[in-house]
Amino acid sequence: MNSRSRTLSNTFFSSVGMYTEYVLGMLTSIIIARHLGPDGFGTYSLVIWLVAMGVATTNSGTASAAIKFIAELRGSGHVEQIPYVLTYLRRAQRVFMLFVLLAGAALFVFAGDHVAPGMNHTLLLGFLILGVVLRSSYMFNIGVAKGFENFRATAIVALVSTPINLLLVIAAWQLDAPVEWLLAVFSLSGIVFYVMSLRQIRPLLPPRQPGVVLPPILRARISHHMRWTALTVSVSFLVASEVEVMFLNLYADSHDAGQFKVAYQLAVGAAALVPGVFGALLLPMMASALSQGREVAARRFAGTTHYLSLLATPLMAFGLVFGDDVIHLLYGPEYWAAGPLFSACLFATCLTTMAQGASSMLVSADRQRSILVLAVTSGVLKLTLSAVLIAHFALVGAVIGYLTVALVNATLYISLAVRVSHARLAWGALGRVLLAGALAAMLAWPLRGHLVPWAAVLLGGVLLVLSYALFTLLLRCWSRDDIEHLQLLHRRFAAGRPRVGARLLAWAHERAGERAS
DSSP states (O other): OOHHHHHHHHHHHHHHHHHHHHHHHHHHHHHHHHHHHHHHHHHHHHHHHHHHHHHHHHHTHHHHHHHHHHHHHHHHHHHGGHHHHHHHHHHHHHHHHHHHHHHHHHHHHHHHHHSSSSSOHHHHHHHHHHHHHHHHHHHHHHHHHHHHOOHHHHHHHHHHHHOOOHHHHHHHHTTTOOHHHHHHHHHHHHHHHHHHHHHHHHSSSSSOTTTOOOOHHHHHHHHHHHHHHHHHHHHHHHSSSOOOHHHHHHSSSSHHHHHHHHHHHHHHHHHHHHHHHHTTTTHHHHHHHTTTHHHHHHHHHHHHHHHHHHHHHHHHHHHHHHHHHHHHHHHGGGGGHHHHHHHHHHHHHHHHHHHHHHHHHHHHHHHHHHHHHHHHHHHHHHHHHHHHHHHHHHHHHHHHHHHHHHHHHHHHHHHHHHHHHHHOOOHHHHHOOOOHHHHHHHHGGGTTTSSSHHHHHHHHHHHHHHHHHHHHHHHSSOOOOHHHHHHHHHHHHHHHSSHHHHHHHHHHHHOOOOOOO
16 A cells, blocks of 8 residues: 555544544433533533543553554564553553542542532542543553554444444433433443454554563653653643533532533534544644655645635634524523533634644644643643633633633644744735635524524525635635646536536636645
8 A cells, every 4th residue: 555545544544433433422422411401411521521631641641652652663663662662651551540540539539529519429439430441541542553553443443332332322311311320321331442442453563572672762762752741731631621611510500511511512523523634634744744844844834724724714604603503403492501602612622723733733843842831821821711710700701711722822833833834824815714704604694593493504504615615716715726626526526517616616726826825
């Protein structure tokens, strides 16, 4: 398999795995949210957030090290060292895990009544321990598969495990299960994910060979990578995750926490499904570009930022216009307050998505210290704003804090990436992309609130996407090469019809420049 075929294959399997996990995971979350209602879902979400925080801390440094150093050893022909690298990483993972479990035990022993009032704290601690152990091991196995560039394995895990999880949740829903039962289902599904991931990576691992010892230089590099990445990942999780759910449970109530969780989770899922598939492939692309020189990397960074903006902008516009209708359609009238929250959260997640090219650029350039400084800055800002604003303004404070941190975070990452790469972003083209999104939103706005939710989402979405595509062509948001590719796709999949589409693309091609600027 040549390089192009391998890239296409990896993209396909990565997309299949990501779409399966997010779509079925979102459906699972919707069922749980509608079943428990805002109050119960707020409490459930807090426990799941604690597990996710534990998994992120446990795997901080180890999972990414597995990807990085397995790929590196395969490229250098030293595959016999891979089993010993994994042993070293798993030992480090167990140390992180012990710290996390002790912290979780202390939380429920000393602050259980404040964090989860009215619930069995011993049972919650058991769910936390089981969830962290199983999910962190599963995520580590996925990192191993990615290090071998076996995205087929990750897709199989998602295709098998996620439907099983959905079926378990449906069974609990039909039995009218309480929160504790759904947490038990979460733990049981963790076993499924772990077993499936373990079965997929076992055939990939080379056999151990006697006498193989990790070189001291390699061991030192792994330790250095884990130290910086552990700090970065742990702090970045606070920035990227819904820490607002914890503060809403503490300072407001579980009802508000449930409303925010619904809005946040749907926004993150939407951003991951549309522009996020492209963003997930940026790290190896930027690493490859840097190996070809700084100028190539700068051009690729500028290009990826432009394409991510093209993909994210219609999503932002759709959320701003039809956010209420989406929430009412998926979650029902109990979550009416989550509509404006969803619009705001989707806007923020799209800003973060636009900055993915910058973060991939910095990671590929080995600027871990700079990334850590940015992560710490954003983390401190988020914790401070969340604690202060939520204590005084509840849901409104949560949204203001989330939007502020997303804007600051995206600005800092893009600014630093521009400085490191000496790239020149096409600010004019980016501005025209945003203008195209604004015009499309204005055109679709009259449908807002005048149709039943499903019709507004369907018809409004079609109108907004088609008008956005037209405005991007009229405003010269695409380069000449981009339009040539669009013409090729139009001929291949639509046989050049309708003719007006072909004429429009030809006209746009004549007006376009070599690069969008």
